[in-house]
Each structure stands twice: as structure tokens, then as C-alpha cells.
Amino acid sequence: MVFVLYLYGNQLINSPKCIVEYNYYVIMNLKITQSSTFFKIKGILDRSSMDVFNREFKHIFERVNTLTISIEEVEWMDRDGVNAMAALHNEAILKNKKLSIIGLGCKDLYEHFKYQTAS
Numbered sequence: 001m002v003f004v005l006y007l008y009g010n011q012l013i014n015s016p017k018c019i020v021e022y023n024y025y026v027i028m029n030l031k032i033t034q035s036s037t038f039f040k041i042k043g044i045l046d047r048s049s050m051d052v053f054n055r056e057f058k059h060i061f062e063r064v065n066t067l068t069i070s071i072e073e074v075e076w077m078d079r080d081g082v083n084a085m086a087a088l089h090n091e092a093i094l095k096n097k098k099l100s101i102i103g104l105g106c107k108d109l110y111e112h113f114k115y116q117t118a119s
Contacts, residue, residue: 032056037064042073045081053084060088061097072103082109 030049031042034056045053060067069085071077077085085101092099101109 046078066098
């Protein structure tokens with residue numbers, strides 16, 4: 001068994017059970033997997049996970065012409081997450097690329113696009 005030490009708040013944790021809980025709830029709040037031009041987002045897309053999202057999709061439309069993102073496993077998305085997805089959508093339009101966002105992952109995102117389409 002390997003023990004890894006993590007700093008959690010002001011406490012040093014070395015229990016394997018605590019490491020698993022810490023990794024899942026704090027470090028692993030967003031996971032993005034890719035298969036060619038299909039990306040799957042899993043977890044929470046919020047201000048704290050913007051670095052992961054932005055790193056993955058920075059200059060994406062310089063590499064691909066068509067992009068599909070599944071948000072089926074997005075548990076929650078705050079305003080920053082919605083804005084990041086909207087910015088990706090706007091970039092696709094400006095660069096004449098195709099972007100598909102699929103899945104029933106976030107009502108707020110659909111409300112954003114529904115409002116934008118109606119205006």
C-alpha cells in the first residue's frame with residue numbers, strides 16, 4: 001500500500017480513505033475526456049475548474065473544424081461555466097466552425113442559448 005500525504009486545509013492527511021474522498025471531491029471536480037473531435041465533460045464546471053476547461057479548449061478551432069461536446073455528465077455549472085461554453089460557441093461562429101453541445105447536463109446553459117436565440 002502506498003501512502004501519499006496531502007494537505008487538506010491545515011491538516012496533513014495520510015489515510016487512504018481520506019485521500020480518495022479528497023481526490024474525488026476537491027481535485028477531481030472536472031474531468032474532460034477526448035476521442036478525436038468528441039469531448040465528454042464530467043463533474044462540475046465552475047470558476048474553480050475554469051483552468052482545466054480553458055487549457056483543454058484553448059485554440060481548439062485551430063486544430064479541428066467540427067467539435068462535439070457532451071455535457072450529459074455535468075453535475076452542475078455556474079455562471080462562469082455557462083459563459084465559458086457560450087464563449088466557445090461564439091468562437092465557433094466567428095471562425096466558421098461547427099460546434100455541437102449534446103446532453104441534458106445543465107438547464108442554465110440551455111436557458112442561456114434559448115434566451116440568446118430569442119433576442
